[in-house]
Amino acid sequence: MHELSIAQALVEQVTNLARESGAGVIRRITLRIGKLSGVDPEALAAAFPIAAEETPLAQAALEMISVEPDVRCRACGRMVEMEFAPVCLHCGSPDLDLKQGRELLIESVEWSD
Numbered sequence: 321m322h323e324l325s326i327a328q329a330l331v332e333q334v335t336n337l338a339r340e341s342g343a344g345v346i347r348r349i350t351l352r353i354g355k356l357s358g359v360d361p362e363a364l365a366a367a368f369p370i371a372a373e374e375t376p377l378a379q380a381a382l383e384m385i386s387v388e389p390d391v392r393c394r395a396c397g398r399m400v401e402m403e404f405a406p407v408c409l410h411c412g413s414p415d416l417d418l419k420q421g422r423e424l425l426i427e428s429v430e431w432s433d
Contacts, residue, residue, distance in 0.1 A: 323363035326424070327371035334429055338376055343431035346380040350428045354387040354421040361386070389421030 330349070338346055353359050361384050368382045391400045395413035407414045 323360055324367040324371065326359060327364060327367040330368070330426070331371045331375055331377050333426065334377055334380075335375055337429060338431060341431075342433070343376075343429075344433045346377045346429060346431045348381045348383060348428075348430040349377070349426065350383040350385065352385045352387050352423055352425045352427045354389065354423045356389050356418070356421040357424050359424055385427060387420055387423060390419040391421070392417045392419060 330351075334346060334349060337343075351364075353361055353364075364384070365382060369378075372378050372380060392398070393400050393408035393411060393413055394415040394417050396408060396411040398408065398410045400408050400410075400416055406416070408416065
């Protein structure tokens with residue numbers, strides 16, 4: 321389960337940010353997770369409390385925003401449903417441009433002093 325290592329890295333990054341900013345208790349962390357990122361949001365939600373135990377994030381809520389894939393065909397310019405085929409269903413071209421959907425980003429961190 322690589323979500324535990326992701327949760328541990330998240331805890332480390334936010335803890336460092338909080339320390340540098342003089343933050344007290346972390347209240348909420350919001351993540352943007354692309355559907356093609358390979359991250360299982362349920363597994364990450366289960367791993368986060370384990371990784372956050374005995375850290376400033378121990379009581380933090382983890383909010384996750386799912387990001388739908390935005391894939392465009394470079395040949396015809398149309399949007400492609402990436403979940404169904406690795407080629408454009410309109411023109412057959414494999415030349416696709418993934419605009420969004422693979423990200424794993426910290427959107428925001430809320431804390432009290």
